[in-house]
Amino acid sequence: MKKTLSSLAVAAAALFAAQAVLAQSPTRAEVKKETAEANKAGAIPGTGTGPSANVTPPVSAKSDTPRAEVKKETAAANKAGAIPGTGTGPSANATPAISSKSDVPRAEVKKETAAANKAGAIPTTEAQMQNPKK
Secondary structure, three states: OHHHHHHHHHHHHHHHHHHHHHOOOOOHHHHHHHHHHHHHHOOOOOOOOOOOOOOOOOOOOOOOOOHHHHHHHHHHHHHHOOOOOOOOOOOOOOOOOOOOOOOOOHHHHHHHHHHHHHHOOOOOOHHHHHOOOO
């Protein structure tokens, strides 16, 4: 029994050792050589070597339109609602703005709030907010 286990262990160790030898990663020198060859062939972008070394990156061209004219056009487009997400101009989904100033005096608002609170119309707990009285 011991002989079988030991021979099985030796066979497994030999198998794993052979696999490790076959699956070794390349050495540092091999990697450096491959990288240098790829760089020389132009396969690595942005290194300044290879067939695309003389190609300059695109540079954005300056506009011929004066800044004041661009600002005027932008303001007009914004006012017309042509620029989405600016919050100005006509919009199909826009809700009317709520005025922050009220015509009702503060004392009257406090009185109404106290009466609503006393009547139980103002929820005080999370459950009351989730299931309001009807």
